[in-house]
Amino acid sequence: MGDGAINTTLTNTIEKSNKFLFESTNLSSLSTDDDKFSSLSTSAMLAKGDVPESHKRIADNYMVIQKVFGIPTVKPRLSNAEKALLSKYDFNLLEYSTIKQINEELTFLKKWSLSADKALKEDSDKLIQIRAKELKFLVATRYATISNELYSGYKAIERYLEEISKYQL
Numbered sequence: 193m194g195d196g197a198i199n200t201t202l203t204n205t206i207e208k209s210n211k212f213l214f215e216s217t218n219l220s221s222l223s224t225d226d227d228k229f230s231s232l233s234t235s236a237m238l239a240k241g242d243v244p245e246s247h248k249r250i251a252d253n254y255m256v257i258q259k260v261f262g263i264p265t266v267k268p269r270l271s272n273a274e275k276a277l278l279s280k281y282d283f284n285l286l287e288y289s290t291i292k293q294i295n296e297e298l299t300f301l302k303k304w305s306l307s308a309d310k311a312l313k314e315d316s317d318k319l320i321q322i323r324a325k326e327l328k329f330l331v332a333t334r335y336a337t338i339s340n341e342l343y344s345g346y347k348a349i350e351r352y353l354e355e356i357s358k359y360q361l
Contacts, residue, residue: 242302242306243302243356244302244305244306244316244317246305246316246317246320247301247302247305247320247356248356248357248358250320250321250324250353251324251352251353251354251356251357252357252358252359253324254324254327254328254353254357255353255354255357255359255360256359257328259359268325268328268329269329270285270322270325270326274318274322274325277315277318277319277322278319278322280315281300281315281319283297283319284345285326286323286326286327286330286345286346286349287326287330287343287346288343289343289345289346290342290343290344290345291344291345291347291348293345294323294345294346294348294349294352295348297319297323298348298349298352300316301316301319301320304316305317305320323349324349324353326346326349327346327349327350327353330346331350
């Protein structure tokens with residue numbers, strides 16, 4: 193067997209194992225058999241655990257606005273203090289965040305909101321309010337400020353708020 197045959201055999205074996213690995217992780221437990229796995233399923237899973245009451249209130253507020261008006265009628269912009277708080281915890285603006293980044297942030301915000309540290313708890317509640325405010329702005333402007341498909345973190349926060357709210361669309 194020559195080097196070419198070995199390389200071809202090795203390449204075929206790697207492709208088969210990668211295909212099996214991809215297919216075995218392709219479906220989410222929250223998806224039906226016809227659905228493909230997505231990072232948004234992670235946002236839905238984050239909503240299934242212990243969700244702080246502050247997150248639920250913010251989600252309910254967002255969903256009521258969506259139900260009554262269809263879209264947020266006000267285009268709120270972030271203040272410098274809110275941007276500074278995001279920077280303090282090294283969070284990007286929502287329009288420059290990926291789904292993975294937002295899912296990680298949501299995990300932190302949930303932990304921090306249930307923390308015994310009062311300052312961390314208050315910051316967590318402020319940060320989730322800031323994220324909801326950013327989402328309202330993006331929805332109100334019909335996502336016009338988003339210029340890249342890579343930065344779709346707004347979908348993760350929107351999915352999270354929809355899942356934890358008692359008011360479903």
